[in-house]
Amino acid sequence: MLDTKVQQKPLSTEEFLSIINIHVPLEKNGALLTGYCPLCYDEEESFLVYPSKQHWHCYACQQEGDIYHFIEKTEHLSSSNAIKFIEVFIQEQPHLSANIPHKEPPVPTELARQNKDMDKVIENPTLKHLLSKFHNCHGCQGIALIDGSNDKIIGSSINDFTHLDMQSLHLFFSKTLNNSMKILGDFSQDNKDTLFRMEFSFQGKRKKLIWIPELSAYHYTILLLLDEDFLEKILLMKLKQYFNNLQAPAAS
Amino acid sequence: MSIETILSELRGIKGYKSSGLMDFTGELLISDSADESTDLELASATFNDIFRGAHEASEKVGLEATTEMILNTPNGIIIILCSGVDSEPHLHLISVLEKDGNQALAKMTMKKLMPKFVTELS
Known part of the structure; x- marks a missing residue:
């Protein structure tokens, strides 16, 4: 369950893919993108990304979800920290943050x-x-x-x-x-x-x-x-x- | 069981090149080599110095005794294990493996062999 104090923000497709790319180099495959799953380390390219739906699914370990679930699992973070992680990541990428209003400075470690x-x-x-x-x-x-x-x-x-x-x-x-x-x-x-x-x-x-x-x-x-x-x-x-x-x- | 026989247990490990048992000053007591290209005497003396240096450097910043050290280089793996500063005799065991050698098995085997060496030499 997501922490209601920290709100999820809608991401652009570019932002979504940049975040997935932290862990998975992706290859275009028609309307989808594919790569090696960072959760189960399957030897096949079982990790599928649906940019239009901003959804991912691994056919090897059967895990799936949105970008927040992805960061929770790959970074071992709670829901609220996953949201903060994504906010900070986007703010740190100048080409991504151009369209995002800067509300607060990044949470210091x-x-x-x-x-x-x-x-x-x-x-x-x-x-x-x-x-x-x-x-x-x-x-x-x-x-x-x-x-x-x-x-x-x-x-x-x-x-x-x-x-x-x-x-x-x-x-x-x-x-x-x-x-x-x-x-x-x-x-x-x-x-x-x-x-x-x-x-x-x-x-x-x-x-x-x-x-x-x-x-x-x-x-x-x-x-x-x-x-x-x-x-x-x-x-x-x-x-x-x-x-x-x-x-x-x-x-x- | 002789210490030579104990040391030869490392021979079956994939990528094994050579091994040696030293006292803590780096003097080689026995050695075994499957590959003549490695100058184990030089390697053991050099890496024993590194090990002792690492021990001193870590003590300076408040860390306790260094018990093992692994060095991966583009051409090989060197593993050094210490019997413990309080053990009598105080021994260091070194193994040299090829780059793709089975480092995990070598480390486990060395840990298993060390008490046998201490028993044999005490």
Whole structure:
């Protein structure tokens, strides 16, 4: 049941498809669009989207619904948070938000309230979306985004850790590993596809820390803090897909 | 059961290249290799240093003991497991797999073998 305090707004077809596209690259197939289901990961293109009805249906897992159900299921959000998510997403896309009256500023993430440094990130819609998207995943304790070109933390949503903590971990991974890779040249010619995973105890619980360098043409590096039993494969796939879809920065 | 026999249990894992048992300083006690192209002595010494460095770096930011470390590179996977800082002897076990090797099975097998090594060497 949807929260009556937060109202669903009608979306344009372009907005509807842009939101579906967060999780599913779609191909036109007559009046429909098809793709791989982000809920059941079926190997066939069982995920059908009806743009005119703004409806989706997966023939493999038999799940279906409107855009709000889609975001509830893919982002693991409540009904009201799914509505907020969609509002924020549309406002962040300048070409989509042109026709939408701007009523309120986007809802800041919990960490944004805690950490003033996040202001810089909040101004960047892509990064804000990324941080909120992955911070909301169950079992994902947080994410830090680092500019690999100068080793500075762009934003971090890892509770209990400061930016300085994250930066020192990043510098360790970056410098030690790069030096070691030079010694062990046959393991890696560059950082592409390199991933560093470490398990440890934190506050009595098993956690894992994952460091992924040089994602995308922006040279973003990511640090993830996850619960021990978190299956990171899907998250990593999504992350790589997300960064692959980012356009390369303009040459200066 | 000899420690060589215990270590050879890793051989059946898909993509297995080599493995070694070290003391915590990185000195190789025994090794096994299915692929002569890997210089395990160099790899174990280097990655043991990384492991100890990771341990120090994580302690500095308030994390507790690092117990395992996995490094995926374009050409291979390196897994290091620690018997625990309080175990006697304090051992590190390293495995090197091909890029598409069965990392999950290797990790599980290493976790299963570690207590056997500690028992044999204590």
